[in-house]
Amino acid sequence: MDPFLSKYSEDLMPVFVGDPPALAGFEMDAQIGFIEDFMKAGAAEFKLLYFVCAFNFKLLASLMKLKPWSRLDMSDKQAVANKLFGSRNPLLRSVVVLCGLPLYISYYRRHDVQVPLGFDAKALKDEASLRSVSRDRSLPSK
Amino acid sequence: MIFNLDDIKGDVKRSADVVIIGSGAGGAPLAKELSGEGYSVILVEEGAKFDREKDFNLNPTQSFMRMYRDAGQTLTLGVPFVLLPLGKTLGGTTTINSGTALRMLRPILKKWHTFHGLSDITEEELNLLYAHLEEYLFVQRADPEVAGPVARTFLAGAQKLGLSSGWLPRNAKECEGYGTCVFGCPSGAKQSMDVSFIPDAVKNGTDVYTCCRAAKITTKGGKATGMTGFFVDPFTGKKTGHKIELEARVVVLSGGAIYTPFFLLRQGGLANSSGQVGRNLEIHPCVQVVSLMDEPMNPPKGIPQSSYVDEFKDEGVTLEGGTVPPEIHALALTGAGNKHAALMSSYPNMGLFGAMISDTDSWGRVVNLPRSGYSPTMLYMLKGEDVRKAKLSTLLMSEIWFAAGARKVFTPFAGHYEISSPRDMKALEQSKVRAADIYAMSAYHPVGTCRMGGDPESSVVKHTCETWDVEDLYICDGSALPTSAGVNPQLTIMAISMRCAGFIDDRLSNKK
Ligand SMILES: Cc1cc2nc3c(=O)[nH]c(=O)nc-3n(C[C@H](O)[C@H](O)[C@H](O)COP(=O)(O)OP(=O)(O)OC[C@H]3O[C@@H](n4cnc5c(N)ncnc54)[C@H](O)[C@@H]3O)c2cc1C
Ligand code: SF4
Numbered sequence: 258m259d260p261f262l263s264k265y266s267e268d269l270m271p272v273f274v275g276d277p278p279a280l281a282g283f284e285m286d287a288q289i290g291f292i293e294d295f296m297k298a299g300a301a302e303f304k305l306l307y308f309v310c311a312f313n314f315k316l317l318a319s320l321m322k323l324k325p326w327s328r329l330d331m332s333d334k335q336a337v338a339n340k341l342f343g344s345r346n347p348l349l350r351s352v353v354v355l356c357g358l359p360l361y362i363s364y365y366r367r368h369d370v371q372v373p374l375g376f377d378a379k380a381l382k383d384e385a386s387l388r389s390v391s392r393d394r395s396l397p398s399k
Numbered sequence: 400m401i402f403n404l405d406d407i408k409g410d411v412k413r414s415a416d417v418v419i420i421g422s423g424a425g426g427a428p429l430a431k432e433l434s435g436e437g438y439s440v441i442l443v444e445e446g447a448k449f450d451r452e453k454d455f456n457l458n459p460t461q462s463f464m465r466m467y468r469d470a471g472q473t474l475t476l477g478v479p480f481v482l483l484p485l486g487k488t489l490g491g492t493t494t495i496n497s498g499t500a501l502r503m504l505r506p507i508l509k510k511w512h513t514f515h516g517l518s519d520i521t522e523e524e525l526n527l528l529y530a531h532l533e534e535y536l537f538v539q540r541a542d543p544e545v546a547g548p549v550a551r552t553f554l555a556g557a558q559k560l561g562l563s564s565g566w567l568p569r570n571a572k573e574c575e576g577y578g579t580c581v582f583g584c585p586s587g588a589k590q591s592m593d594v595s596f597i598p599d600a601v602k603n604g605t606d607v608y609t610c611c612r613a614a615k616i617t618t619k620g621g622k623a624t625g626m627t628g629f630f631v632d633p634f635t636g637k638k639t640g641h642k643i644e645l646e647a648r649v650v651v652l653s654g655g656a657i658y659t660p661f662f663l664l665r666q667g668g669l670a671n672s673s674g675q676v677g678r679n680l681e682i683h684p685c686v687q688v689v690s691l692m693d694e695p696m697n698p699p700k701g702i703p704q705s706s707y708v709d710e711f712k713d714e715g716v717t718l719e720g721g722t723v724p725p726e727i728h729a730l731a732l733t734g735a736g737n738k739h740a741a742l743m744s745s746y747p748n749m750g751l752f753g754a755m756i757s758d759t760d761s762w763g764r765v766v767n768l769p770r771s772g773y774s775p776t777m778l779y780m781l782k783g784e785d786v787r788k789a790k791l792s793t794l795l796m797s798e799i800w801f802a803a804g805a806r807k808v809f810t811p812f813a814g815h816y817e818i819s820s821p822r823d824m825k826a827l828e829q830s831k832v833r834a835a836d837i838y839a840m841s842a843y844h845p846v847g848t849c850r851m852g853g854d855p856e857s858s859v860v861k862h863t864c865e866t867w868d869v870e871d872l873y874i875c876d877g878s879a880l881p882t883s884a885g886v887n888p889q890l891t892i893m894a895i896s897m898r899c900a901g902f903i904d905d906r907l908s909n910k911k
Contacts (some may be wrong), residue, residue: 275740299470335736378457385585
């Protein structure tokens with residue numbers, strides 16, 4: 258696993274995803290493993306952009322709160338992220354949009370997170386597997 | 400026969416009457432029609448073939464990584480960034496599209512006649528082709544029972560306001576509303592190219608090579624004579640070492656509105672004496688509004704895109720929607736941390752609807768800049784009139800959600816993300832918004848980058864889809880449409896493809 262990717266993602270996961278009420282906790286290794294695969298499969302520049310944005314986010318948080326990143330508490334970090342999301346400056350906003358994208362996906366794609374939200378992909382897949390729509394015009398599909 | 404990567408044990412060297420590059424809405428109908436006329440046809444597709452049973456698992460991220468170009472991470476460069484996903488799989492983008500099957504707007508055809516010299520494409524002819532396609536692809540209106548609460552609630556809101564609205568026609572047979580059309584339909588209900596035109600083309604004798612990227616069109620004496628390319632691992636894009644060399648009497652490029660111009664530009668601007676290859680990119684950009692309701696909306700079960708509001712279609716705004724699974728929904732909500740988490744916990748009570756904006760003064764272009772991998776750069780700037788339309792459609796969707804009983808709505812405009820009162824609405828209405836204020840935009844309908852027209856100085860292909868510059872080279876996909884169709888384009892691309900098949904048939908039969 259890429260150590261930079263691990264470190265940044267581990268630091269930023271709780272800042273972005275927060276602590277969703279009544280949903281499962283993070284599975285850091287599995288989620289970061291997914292992020293790595295997602296970046297490998299994607300546009301070559303995406304990983305680089307993620308690093309640049311993650312670095313800049315930490316820098317901006319420290320500057321805005323006048324404290325080093327390691328001494329900022331979670332609510333400060335989340336407040337900075339929310340402030341940047343609300344910014345009318347598209348560059349500042351891109352920093353958090355690009356950081357958040359893989360983090361949100363890595364968490365909300367999990368089956369154990371989706372089921373309590375009402376989306377049970379496995380059950381729907383089982384249901385769909387019982388059907389096979391044919392292109393036959395004369396007979397109904399099974 | 401369909402050749403997958405496992406079937407390729409060495410270099411491939413063959414000849415055929417017709418070689419088609421790309422198996423989407425442009426390429427697949429051509430393959431079926433021409434093979435049905437008895438011509439030998441080879442279809443080449445860079446993506447892999449996926450299987451309903453094994454692969455369409457209602458798993459968005461898996462499908463992004465396997466069936467979408469660059470795992471879905473395809474963004475335009477400009478203000479604002481626009482997510483512009485493209486399919487890369489057998490069936491092209493139709494395998495991962497929403498299945499809306501609409502005829503193009505009549506005033507736009509008139510525009511093609513008047514401003515693009517395309518009066519050869521008559522309304523009567525198109526209507527015949529549409530009717531044939533609708534029959535072949537089982538097009539029917541979405542069933543309100545299956546559509547799901549999001550669509551039903553939104554339409555109820557629109558009806559309360561007296562807005563023109565209804566159920567969308569879709570190319571889906573016996574759809575059960577599994578809610579994941581854009582990740583591959585798990586029941587085979589959606590009649591994308593991989594379950595309709597391609598199997599029929601194969602029955603007619605077409606050979607299909609998947610995981611095969613065309614790299615060059617060969618020409619001799621100003622005529623297309625075939626293509627060369629190589630086999631690639633569909634997940635890493637790396638070459639496997641095996642090559643393909645095809646000779647043909649006619650070559651058709653159907654790589655889609657982004658990859659077709661990219662292909663030509665990479666080949667030193669083939670067919671580009673007009674300088675129009677890659678220009679005139681229109682994308683039909685979208686904004687969305689999320690609602691928070693008291694009653695459960697049960698997303699994403701239902702038909703993701705099943706209803707519409709077209710009251711403002713003459714202004715270039717159509718609303719269509721809309722549910723998405725949690726990992727995509729999470730991206731539509733702005734904010735971070737516990738604020739975002741609290742919103743996501745209301746996912747079961749949320750609805751989402753989108754608006755498509757017909758490009759008027761925005762500017763877009765596909766260019767070939769040095770990038771790693773096989774990726775074009777898409778430039779797009781959303782401009783004045785289209786920003787106004789984005790705001791208008793956001794206000795309209797918000798009003799409809801409120802009429803339907805929403806507690807709050809979430810818009811993509813910075814400074815106005817959350818609207819929970821008439822005062823908030825007024826503030827958005829009165830604000831002077833800029834393109835840069837839009838937090839998230841996406842687009843699904845790129846067209847125009849190798850446009851057809853009556854004048855070789857300002858277009859790339861003739862009304863027949865043959866290029867002005869290279870005889871026997873045809874371009875038949877979204878890139879050939881001169882402008883946005885005003886609606887979702889797949890049916891129009893297929894109709895143009897069926898029409899093009901007729902001209903290729905004429906050409907080949909005259910050559911015999
Ligand atoms: C998420 C989503 C939802 C959509 N929903 C709808 C909808 O509901 N209704 C509608 O009308 N439209 C919809 N669309 C748009 C519609 O699917 C496309 O407009 C249409 O499929 C475009 O057809 P095409 O032939 O131009 O390109 P595509 O269908 O994209 O096909 C091009 C194919 O060419 C292949 N290719 C490219 N270059 C090469 C090469 N060098 N060698 C070999 N192969 C190559 C690509 O891999 C691809 O498979 C949607 C699009 C998206 C992304
Ligand atoms: S809603 Fe489900 S069954 Fe219907 S076309 Fe989409 S994926 Fe297929």
